[in-house]
Structure formats: C-alpha cells, structure tokens
Amino acid sequence: MTDIESPQIQALKQRYRESLAEKIELIEQQINLIVAAEADAGSLEEAHQVLHKLAGSSGMYGYNDINLLCRKVMSGLGGSSVDDSVNALNQIAELLEQYR
Amino acid sequence: MEERRLQQQINEQLFKKLQLAYFCVDKSMRVTCFSKNLRNYGYDSVLVGAEIEEHVDFMIGLDAQTELDLPMVESPSGTPVAVSLLPSSGELTVLISDASGHAEQRQLLQQKANENELLLEQQHKLMGQLSLASKELESKNQQLEEASRLQTSFISGVSHEFRTPLTSIIGYTNLVKEDLLLVSESEPEVKASAQQNSEHLRAVQRSSKHLLSLVENLLDHGKLDSNEIFIRPKSTDLAELFDDVALLLKPLSDSKNIEFKLDIELTNSFMAVMDDSRLRQCLINLVGNAIKFTDQGSVTLTARLADESLTISVADTGLGISPENLKKIRLPFWQAADTGKAGTGLGLTITERIIELMGGDLDISSELGKGTCVSFEVPAPMLLETPIGECSTVSGSKVLLAEDDAxxxxxxxMMMSEAGVDVTHVENGALAIEALRDQPFDLVLMDINMPVMTGYEALEKLQESKNKTPVVILSASSIEADRAKAESLGCFDYLVKPVDIGDIFQIMNRVVDQESL
Incomplete structure (x- = not known):
C-alpha cells in the first residue's frame, strides 16, 4: 500500500478538518438539549447517536484520540447525570477545538 | 413258489444284517409276509392274512400304492422307528428300522435349537434394554446439555448486565480522580482530604477493575463453552502487537521491580494473517500471569516467526508450580491456594482454548521455586501484500456502499475508486436493496446505523429475497453482540470503524477465492 495520498484524499481530509467547527456546534446543541431535558432518555439517546457517528468518521480520518474519547463517553452516557453528561461532551468539544 | 420262498429268505438275511424289520401287504392291505424281528418293535399281532390297519397304527388310511417315508414313528415297544413304504407290482413292502440313535440326535438338535431360540430371545430382550438405556442416556444428555446451555446463558446474561455499570464506575471514578487532582493547588487541609479521597477512589477502581476482568473472563468462558468464540484472522502487524503488549504490561512489572524482557525475532515481513485481538488477549493473560506470580527476577516474552509459524514462550523466575498443581492448573476456576494471589481461575483455561482454536497447543513446564515457562506454536501465514493499484481481483469490481455519513x-x-473499484453509493438500507434489485454487485459495504432502513433490516431483506451478494458490515460498534447479530443475519464479514481500506481489499480477495472454489 502506498503512503502517498492523492490530492483527492487530501482534499477530503481538509474538508473533514473544516467540518470540525460544525461538529463542535452539533455537540453544543446536544449539551443544550441535555440541560433542557434534564438528561432524559431521549436527549441522551440523541447524544449517543451523534457520538456514534463522530466516533466512526473521526477514526476513519485518523483522529484516533477523538474516536477513543467518543467511545469512552458513549459507554458511560447511559446512567449519568446532567452535569456528568455535559462535562463529558465538553471534553469532546474541547478536543475537537484543538484540531480546528 | 420255491423261488419266492428263497427270495424271502435272502431278504430276511439281508434285512437282518441291516437291522431292518419288514412286512408286506397286498392290494387289499392284508399281510402277505413279515420278518421275525418285527416282534422286536412290539408288532406281535401281525400275522399273514391279517388286515394291517388293525395291527399297525401308522398304516391306517394308507393304500398299497403310496410311496412314503415316516422318519420318526413310535413303535409299540416304545423304540422310535423310521418307516419306508415301497410299493411294487401291486404289493407294498414296509421297512422298519431302529431310529433311536437318530431320535437322540434329533433331540439334541431340538435342544440346541431351543437353546438358540432362548439365547435369541435373551439377546432381543437385552437389545431392547440397551436401546431403552441408550434412549434414557440420550435424554439425560440432552437435559444436561440444556442445563449447561441455560447455565452458560445465565452467566453470560448476568455478566453482560454487570459489565455496563462496571465500565461506568471505572470511567466515572477516573473523572472524579481527575477532578481531585485539580484540588492539589488548594489549601493544605483540602489537599489532604483530596489525597485521602483519591486513595479511596483508587481502591474502588482496583476492585472494579478486578470485578470487570472477572466478568469478562466469565463472558469469554461462557462463549467458549457454547462455541461462540470465533477466530477472525486479518492482516496483523506482529511487531506492533508485541510493542503494544510490552507497553501495556511494563508498568505492572515496574511496579513489582521485575525486569520485563522482550526477545522478538521476526522475519522481514512481519505482517501475518492472524486474529490480532485474540492473540493479544492470550499474550496479556500469559505475561500478566507470569508477572503476577513472580516476586523477583524477570519475565521474558520470546517470539520467533519462521516458516509461517509463530512460536511464543513466556518464561518467568517466579514461584513455580508443583507437579501436583501442574496437573490441575488447566482446570477452569482452579487457583493455587498457597500463593495468596487473587484471580478468577479462568485466564489460563480461556487462553488454552483460544490457542487451540488458533491451531496450537499450550505447553507448560515448571519447577517449584525456580520458575515457569509457558509456550505455544500457532500457524501464522504471511500476508502477501499487493499494491492496491495492481490488485487484479479488486480492480474492476463493482461495490455497493450503503453509508449515511457523507x-x-x-x-x-474515493480510496476504492483509486484502486480501480467501481463504487455506487447509497444512503440507507432501502436504497441498497433497490440498487441490488436493479443490478449485480460483487460486494456490498453496509453501515448498521442508517435512517429509513438499518443495515440489520437490509440484511434481513436480502436473506428473504435469497440475494447471495456478500455483505460486509462497517460499524462503529465493537460490541460482540452487534457482531453476532449481523453474523446471524448472514453478513460475510464485520469490520469495526475506523476501517482499514486494506482490510476491505483482503475481504474482496477472499470473496473471489471462495467464488472460484
């Protein structure tokens, strides 16, 4: 396998990097939703879906730390309080911020 | 007349020699002559001119023309006799011979026949009992299997239920521990309290991790019992794998002041086709055990890769195992009582079974007080790497990609197109089903979590429509139950995201290999 990436792949990676801002916004929306709904099952499930998607795509683009953190947060999200969930999601948003 | 008398005398002498008695009757069944020895058989009343039916019972109803052999007749003297009726020129000669020897023989034969019949009867009876016992055993076996299945299913279910909250406990104690670290800049009193709490949390974590490892071992043991653990070979970087194991276990050996040595010799091509996660599990278990039971000295992990075979040994300078314990060490849940080392007693059993599944045998040698060496050899086929662009089986293939995440x-x-693959992209399972109805594909790459129709539902639809296109699941979930569900719905393979594009190409090669069989 070749290590040299084609310009098309490089462009896709650049596009993903640029989309991190949107992903941060999406996570902030989830934080607001969890706070508003007091971390009910629905809001946590939606956050789980967002993290599931982020875990998949971030790993594919080589952001292994984002992938791992998403998985870690996902596994603990089920029985957590509003503060715990918000803190965990903030951690992810902060990590994403580092790569912007 | 003289001639007849003479003939009668000759017959009499001949029959006497042959120990035969006789009498002759005419057409009207009256006696014309008889031998003297006829009396020996009790036929005393037979006289010339007498009606034979009145004197000899076996002649009742017979005529002078009938040729007949009566092999066994009881004579008036009680001696069994054989009778032959020989008709000739209107007269009937009846020969009588002693059949007592013959009768004994017959009796013996009859006895034997009776005994045989009895034996046969007994044989049938025994076979019936055997068949009944066999059925009972079969039924008991089924009951035991069912009980074992229920037990395994119960253990697996309970373990699964335990795992989620335990993971949460470990995760959140970590978070709290991190929070407590921030307190380090605070006032001395608060700091001291935080330190104490931190110690308590470490104890909670230690216990939780121990519980989690027990639960995970129970889950694995249950799966091995019900044959639910599969070996999934894929391209494995062995050098990276050994580095990972060393990185993971070095802190443990450091904490006990034990030297952890790596002695790895791999060939230039260290990419092998193996189940990396199961091999990693075995190594962590064996090296972890060695460190656990060694209080001073060293633990050495040796690996040699040659002729597509990987030989691994883990040697320690620890407590060693007595010959008696060496026999018991492979039993599930067995733990040495005298070592004072806590564990689940399942690690070695699981490791041994996994090594067997990988095609190897675990060998353990040990000397009490000197140390233990555990070794095994497993097949490690080399990966023949083909540059993507030159991969003839991949280039020109038609692949359907069902994935909602753009x-x-x-x-x-893009990566597949660059390798010459013709990729059609759809955004959910329903569109994938539609596309497969419209045109043939060599392979389907399918996400699970999609809107409108999930990957699971699409797999079900494909099964119903008997579509045989191989489907490879690309999922962000590494949960074994999700994999098992996809496999039960007939997926060809299951890859966890992030997916290595090389793994997809390898699977495509496997698909081509299987189709060409």
Missing part, C-alpha cells in the same frame, strides 16, 4: 462514504468511495 464523510465516511466519500473517503471510502
């Missing part, structure tokens, strides 16, 4: 779909599609 980021992932575009990246996978």
């Amino acid at each position: 980021d992932i779909a575009d990246l996978v599609a």
Whole structure:
C-alpha cells in the first residue's frame, strides 16, 4: 500500500478538518438539549447517536484520540447525570477545538 | 413258489444284517409276509392274512400304492422307528428300522435349537434394554446439555448486565480522580482530604477493575463453552502487537521491580494473517500471569516467526508450580491456594482454548521455586501484500456502499475508486436493496446505523429475497453482540470503524477465492 495520498484524499481530509467547527456546534446543541431535558432518555439517546457517528468518521480520518474519547463517553452516557453528561461532551468539544 | 420262498429268505438275511424289520401287504392291505424281528418293535399281532390297519397304527388310511417315508414313528415297544413304504407290482413292502440313535440326535438338535431360540430371545430382550438405556442416556444428555446451555446463558446474561455499570464506575471514578487532582493547588487541609479521597477512589477502581476482568473472563468462558468464540484472522502487524503488549504490561512489572524482557525475532515481513485481538488477549493473560506470580527476577516474552509459524514462550523466575498443581492448573476456576494471589481461575483455561482454536497447543513446564515457562506454536501465514493499484481481483469490481455519513462514504468511495473499484453509493438500507434489485454487485459495504432502513433490516431483506451478494458490515460498534447479530443475519464479514481500506481489499480477495472454489 502506498503512503502517498492523492490530492483527492487530501482534499477530503481538509474538508473533514473544516467540518470540525460544525461538529463542535452539533455537540453544543446536544449539551443544550441535555440541560433542557434534564438528561432524559431521549436527549441522551440523541447524544449517543451523534457520538456514534463522530466516533466512526473521526477514526476513519485518523483522529484516533477523538474516536477513543467518543467511545469512552458513549459507554458511560447511559446512567449519568446532567452535569456528568455535559462535562463529558465538553471534553469532546474541547478536543475537537484543538484540531480546528 | 420255491423261488419266492428263497427270495424271502435272502431278504430276511439281508434285512437282518441291516437291522431292518419288514412286512408286506397286498392290494387289499392284508399281510402277505413279515420278518421275525418285527416282534422286536412290539408288532406281535401281525400275522399273514391279517388286515394291517388293525395291527399297525401308522398304516391306517394308507393304500398299497403310496410311496412314503415316516422318519420318526413310535413303535409299540416304545423304540422310535423310521418307516419306508415301497410299493411294487401291486404289493407294498414296509421297512422298519431302529431310529433311536437318530431320535437322540434329533433331540439334541431340538435342544440346541431351543437353546438358540432362548439365547435369541435373551439377546432381543437385552437389545431392547440397551436401546431403552441408550434412549434414557440420550435424554439425560440432552437435559444436561440444556442445563449447561441455560447455565452458560445465565452467566453470560448476568455478566453482560454487570459489565455496563462496571465500565461506568471505572470511567466515572477516573473523572472524579481527575477532578481531585485539580484540588492539589488548594489549601493544605483540602489537599489532604483530596489525597485521602483519591486513595479511596483508587481502591474502588482496583476492585472494579478486578470485578470487570472477572466478568469478562466469565463472558469469554461462557462463549467458549457454547462455541461462540470465533477466530477472525486479518492482516496483523506482529511487531506492533508485541510493542503494544510490552507497553501495556511494563508498568505492572515496574511496579513489582521485575525486569520485563522482550526477545522478538521476526522475519522481514512481519505482517501475518492472524486474529490480532485474540492473540493479544492470550499474550496479556500469559505475561500478566507470569508477572503476577513472580516476586523477583524477570519475565521474558520470546517470539520467533519462521516458516509461517509463530512460536511464543513466556518464561518467568517466579514461584513455580508443583507437579501436583501442574496437573490441575488447566482446570477452569482452579487457583493455587498457597500463593495468596487473587484471580478468577479462568485466564489460563480461556487462553488454552483460544490457542487451540488458533491451531496450537499450550505447553507448560515448571519447577517449584525456580520458575515457569509457558509456550505455544500457532500457524501464522504471511500476508502477501499487493499494491492496491495492481490488485487484479479488486480492480474492476463493482461495490455497493450503503453509508449515511457523507464523510465516511466519500473517503471510502474515493480510496476504492483509486484502486480501480467501481463504487455506487447509497444512503440507507432501502436504497441498497433497490440498487441490488436493479443490478449485480460483487460486494456490498453496509453501515448498521442508517435512517429509513438499518443495515440489520437490509440484511434481513436480502436473506428473504435469497440475494447471495456478500455483505460486509462497517460499524462503529465493537460490541460482540452487534457482531453476532449481523453474523446471524448472514453478513460475510464485520469490520469495526475506523476501517482499514486494506482490510476491505483482503475481504474482496477472499470473496473471489471462495467464488472460484
């Protein structure tokens, strides 16, 4: 396998990097939703879906730390309080911020 | 007349020699002559001119023309006799011979026949009992299997239920521990309290981790019992794998002041086709055990890769195992009582079974007080890497990609296109079913979590429509139950995101290999 990436792949990676801002916004929306709904099952499930998607795509683009953190947060999200969930999601948003 | 008398005398002498008695009757069944020895058989009343039916019972109803052999007749003297009726020129000669010897023989034969019949009867009876016992055993076996299945299923279910909250406990104690670290800048009193709490949390974590490892071992043991653990070979970087194991276990050996030595010799091509996660599990278990039971000295992990075979040994300078314990050490749940080392007693059993599944045998040698060496050899076929662009089986293939995340779909599609694969992208399971109805594909790459129709539902639809296109699941979930569900719905393979594009190409090669069989 070749290590040299084609310009098309490089462009896709650049596009993903640029989309991190949107992903941060999406996570902030989830934080607001969890706070508003007091971390009910629905809001946590939606956050789980967002993290599931982020875990998949971030790993594919080589952001292994984002992938791992998403998985870690996902596994603990089920029985957590509003503060715990918000803190965990903030951690992810902060990590994403580092790569912007 | 003289001639007849003479003939009668000759017959009499001949019959006497042959120990035969006789009498002759005419057409009207009256006696014309008889031998003297006829009396020996009790036929005393037979006289010339007498009606034979009145004197000899076996002649009742017979005529002078009938030729007949009566092999066994009881004579008036009680001696069994054989009778032959020989008709000639209107007269009937009746020969009588002693059949007592013959009768004994017959009796013996009859006895034997009776005994045989009895034996046969007994044999039938025994076979019936055997068949009944066999059925009972079969039924008991089924009951035991069912009980074992229920037990395994119960253990697996309970373990699964335990795992989620335990993971949460470990995760959140970590978070709290991190929070407590921030307190380090605070006032001395608060700091001291935080330190104490931190110690308590470490104890909670230690216990939780121990519980989690017990639960995970129970889950694995249950799966091995019900044959639910599969070996999934894939391209494995062995050098990286050994580095990982060393990185993971070095802190443990450091904490006990034990030297952890790595002695790895791999060939130039260290990419082998093996189940990396199961091999890693075995190594962590064996090296972890060695460190656990060694209080001073060293633990050495040796690996040699040659002739597509990987030989591994883990040697320690620890407590060693007595010959008696060496026999018991492979039993599930067995733990040495005298070592004072806590554990689940399942690690070695699981490791041994996994090594067997990988095609190897675990060998353990040990000397009490000197140390233990555990070794095994497993097949490690080399990966023949083909540059993507030159991969003839991949180039020109038609692949359907069902993925709702545009980021992932575009990246996978682009990488595959660059290798000459013709990729069609759809955004959910329903569209994938439609596309498969419209045209043939060599392979389907399918996400699970999609809107409108999930990957599971699409797999079900494909099974119903008997579509045989191989489907490879690309999922962000590494949960074994999700994999098992996809496999039960007939997926060809299951890859966890992030997916290595090389793994997809390897699977495509496997598909081509299987189709060409």
